[in-house]
């Protein structure tokens with residue numbers, strides 16, 4: 268399709284049902300659904316149902332065994348959606364050096380599995396997707412190459428090109444925000460308002476907090492409630508000026524209010540996951556998890572080329588760990604030796620955040636101050652830190668683990684977990 272991101276930015280991309288984001292799909296939890304996907308492109312495609320516990324043959328990763336959809340043909344996905352909450356769907360193909368393909372394009376959409384646990388009553392809800400477009404190779408100070416972008420959007424529109432979100436004074440607005448960016452972390456604020464964070468990656472948080480801004484790594488979702496108690500016309504947008512200037516903003520307009528949307532520039536970027544954990548850690552479960560250390564590193568591929576990525580010294584498909592035992596609890600130790608932050612995603616399972624941003628060096632055992640209760644399917648692991656998550660091996664079948672940054676995944680940052 269051809270899409271007008273703004274009057275100055277028209278481009279051709281691949282999309283679902285001729286729109287970006289694709290249609291909102293709303294399914295009932297545990298009620299089987301059949302989805303027909305028609306591939307009208309000239310290359311193999313596959314659709315991943317991100318955040319669901321689906322069998323490998325319909326999860327939508329060819330690495331797990333989902334069949335590719337041949338050009339000009341159809342695939343029928345029959346799945347039983349679970350768990351409930353805010354999920355999404357997107358292509359799970361490779362782009363390599365073509366910054367128009369895979370997640371660099373428009374193949375993403377919202378997926379809501381009901382009944383989600385409604386954390387609070389609300390009057391209106393809005394679904395927002397943050398995206399970056401027209402990537403090009405950009406050299407950083409150390410010579411490493413990474414994608415840069417010419418345009419940034421919310422729901423496929425740069426600031427001023429889309430419809431405002433229309434609200435009324437006294438309303439409670441529930442925002443479902445998705446970062447569908449191929450590679451970029453985004454910070455979002457709504458001037459004159461704050462966010463009550465209800466859910467991360469669609470899963471209710473143990474401790475709701477009111478925060479001035481949201482941070483979303485690629486593939487992350489945040490559900491947040493906003494009290495509309497400050498009439499005016501406001502900007503909801505990227506906190507970093509240079510990113511917002513490329514388009515990532517939308518107007519929020521109170522009834523009977525007119526004028527240019529107002530932006531109040533926050534002075535610092537603030538976010539941490541820990542604040543949403545249980546205030547008091549429940550006693551650790553009796554069973555101690557099996558530890559799986561995973562070390563992430565990059566190797567320089569020459570000037571002008573993107574780096575290659577390894578997990579425990581090997582790139583996909585050579586990175587391997589021992590098969591999972593059904594029913595056992597595992598602790599993944601993400602040891603990020605690289606200079607980049609990585610949004611790590613595990614397919615077909617959710618994990619619990621246990622330790623965040625620990626220093627590198629000898630990994631200690633399980634500590635009493637390890638956090639509890641935040642359930643996610645993506646976690647951003649900061650450069651030069653160790654982050655630990657736990658999951659129960661309760662969904663047998665091949666399960667892909669990878670960095671959700673498209674260029675990292677394309678260049679080896681991917682591994683399959685198998686069950687014994």
Ligand SMILES: [Cu+2]
Nearest residue numbers: 609670672675
């Ligand atoms: Cu990465």
